[in-house]
Amino acid sequence: MRTSRQTDHLTLSFNLLECRILRHVLEQIRRNYTCRPEELDPRVASAWYSTRGCKSAGMTAEETQEWVANLREIKGNCLPLLEQWCGQLAAPQEGHVQLRVKLHDAATLLTALNDQRLLAASGSDIGQTEMDLHSPTDIATLPAAQQNALFQIHFLALVMEEILAQLSEGSP
């Protein structure tokens, strides 16, 4: 993966394998953003739509319901951009694919990728112990589902770090 920053956008270049993984990830996020919280895996719903803060704030059931609906709307507002990026990743050229992201849309991409990391972690019971495993030998001791989730979590972390590094360039 390579990244560069132009005046008003970032260009992210991926090889074909990275592109396939990222496209799969973005499509999965897109599908899940269209789901109501009760349609999601309860572990994922509790990560994305946790009402812990609502309880701590003493919000009523009605206020909490409205709060969750607003949160879902915020995620839903990202769908057109996710569709646009999926479209860009569907058109590989000469062994690589470029994803062009406007600077003011980069935060949306970061949050979507982060949501997928939270989804992968919660859906495969990845906690601090698993996140602390770094050597391939240690990771290989985990069940296959957790290995796959960890791979996705670390790959998306790499993409996020690259974007964050580009965004911090030129900022005070």
Add this chain to the structure above:
Amino acid sequence: MSIEALPEIVEPTEEKVKEAFEKKWNVITWNDPVNLMSYVVFVFMKVLAFTKERATKHMLEVHHQGKSVVATETREKAELYHQQIQAHGLIVTLEEQT
């Protein structure tokens, strides 16, 4: 529109006015094993308009102490921060300032 159709005006109770304008609420962000430290700094800068130094200080507080009070605001503003921070995937709660 007839007078009968007008909505009833509900006078705010003294308690509600006090809660809205006088009581302060702490916005608390909690540690979790998945969110990247650099991403947490980014979220604090974006949502709370922190400088990089201030955002980093709070991120490290979350990382080392398990939580950080990132803002103390009126109920309305605290609720806004609560929603915006959670929309970015961080764990956040509100607590009335004592």
